[in-house]
Amino acid sequence: MRPRFSRAVITIAIIVAVLAVGVSVGLYHLLKRTPRLAVQEEPFCVVKTPEGVLTLSPEQAQISATIAAVAARRRLPERAVVIAYGTALQESKLLNLDYGDRDSVGVFQQRPSQGWGTKKQLQDPVYATNKFFAALVKVKDYHKMPLADAAQAVQRSAGGYAYAPHEGDAKILAAAFTGRVPRAVDCWYPTDKTPAPKPRTAAARKQLARALGSTAITSKRRGWLVAAWSVAHAEKYAITRVGYNGATWLNDIEADGWQDGGTAGTRRVELS
Template sequence: MPENRDPRPRRRRPLRAAVGLLVLLAVVGYFAVQRYSNGGVGAPYCTAAATAGGEQAYEMTPEQAANAATIAAVGISKGLPDRAVTIALATAMQESALRNLDHGDRDSLGLFQQRPSMGWGTPEQIMDPVYSADIFYEHLADVPGYSRMPLTVAAQKVQRSGFPQAYAKHESDATVLTAAFGESGTLSCSGPAPLRGDPEKVKAELVRAFGKEALVDGRSGAPAGRTAPGGVAEPEISLRLKRDGGPAEVRRGRAMAHWAVARSHELGIARVSFAGNDWTGGQARGAWQRKGGGGTSGDGGPQAAPDDEVRIFIAR
């Protein structure tokens, strides 16, 4: 009968809620420890910030950062404006979440979900981020006045998606990414120090993303991208930009420096130096440091590169 029911079960709900909250806090705490313990060498992640102060930021995995860096690098190497890079990044964010997918709707593949049956290339070509970004930009450049169009309209002219308005929600984050790679923002990546890398592979990937000009000394026109001999902590690739090359050359240098950071885990890049700032893998929670700051290594680290030089140090 109702009057004989034990009231205690009713009191279990608050207890269950409290237990659930404790479990949630434990999970959040675990990931916080993974991210920030040991100077930020836990689970790898990358952060793009539109300005040095980081007022606008976008977080992503190293895989996403590497793909975003490739998209930006291809656009910058083609001399396209920031608006083109933003359109391309927002499109890839919607189509694949910046992942190089080997599947999709019907025969869609890759970062931009391009279809071999629609003339975008072979499956092998489309699965190459450099190729897929390059052909996206080619189609975008053929759209008259694309830089003055709303992003959704410009992207749709290329993609012909069934949901063109979906691109709009990524415009703000894509703008942050564009600034990080080409204007005055930053891209930082945390996690353990990268493992051993191959300087020749790094050079080859630089050429694929930025073209042969990446390994040409902008000051003399001679072959650049030299790898320093023994006597340094890590093999070094030095990329010298055009002296007094103006904003375009600074933009290219910034893009190469942040490209190196974004691909550091994959390519074994230990340190990057550009414009008086150093990034060192496994230190300072992945943040860039002014020369002489807390992020420099015990052996003194690389000398901070001037504005017209990017220095990339390979782990060994």
């Protein structure tokens, strides 16, 4: 037998439910109006593409940008970048680790004892990425293989199946950092009240050249790759503004990604 409730009890229940919804909606709009700086003090990066959205630490974004730049220098297809990201996500979570299983180190957890290089070399993301791609391109038809199989052919891991679940995130990263999707990388880092350090743009371009080779902008896709690399490395080189192709990124937590406007054309990425 179903219990019966009085009209008064039902009325009270409805009122409580309405109040709960009202409070929730009010809090949502209040939080939207509250500056994000009040609750966000750690630097972060957001990658947005049609494939999805990811949040990264600056180190993860920098390594992602480096992998894409090395691939561009070697003229590798986007599939190679996806495989590299899937591997790095599993091996190190896209972090440049100084430890690992046995003597494994670095982004790809490569082992000095297996001939990959010295420990110091393998903790250089540019060197480690070049070694990974050099091994990958020797795998016949790697670009046609499932990600896990291609990664396993290079890494020879005890659990090669573990690379497969990272393919979705790897595709998001590849779309953004290769420059295929414009305006896809947005980062923010805190600044204190002391005079801001001067941007070290020359040092940034020199480091970019280590990974990319020539920094000349020969296509819009390459331009957006350089722009994404620059935003990812903004905190490291005290860069607060990046401009490219009529769009501008600012180190502003209140800004919603890249904004229209700016003097930069398609042949130059402006840093300041």
